[in-house]
Amino acid sequence: MGLAQWKIESVTIERKADEVYEYASNPANFAEWAASFCRSVKRIGEEWRIETPEGEMTLRFAEPNPYGIMDHYVRSEGGPERPNHARVVASGSGSRVIFTVFQAKDPLDREYAVNGRNVKEDLQRLKRVLEGE
DSSP, X not given: OOOOEEEEEEEEESSOHHHHHXXXXXXXXXXXXXXXXXXXEEEETTEEEEEETTEEEEEEEOOOOTTOBOOEEEEETTSOXXXXXXXXXXXXXXXXXXXXXXXXXXXXXXXXXXXXXXXXXHHHHHHHHHHTO
């Protein structure tokens, strides 16, 4: 089944894109800014584990890259890996963080609306953390 719907959430942050990318793509910082989804994060061996409202999951980010791609993937025990697509791009003297929220179910799905709202709140939290508010 193809993806039925998507929307973009974004935020402008008054920090250089490489600084935003370095912080936001580090799994150790995930709980600090993605608090609507991630309650805590820990590293076990080579794997990052996060505690979420849905239970414990693994977390991995795209390999470090010079393009600002900070896609991250979560997987519950025995479940499929779910992608979350995010980018950091330079914007004037600061940067813009762009997150694509996908929906694979009914367009009226309440979860889709909640996910979009949560992403928006998390991006605002990332802005506050990085701008020192």
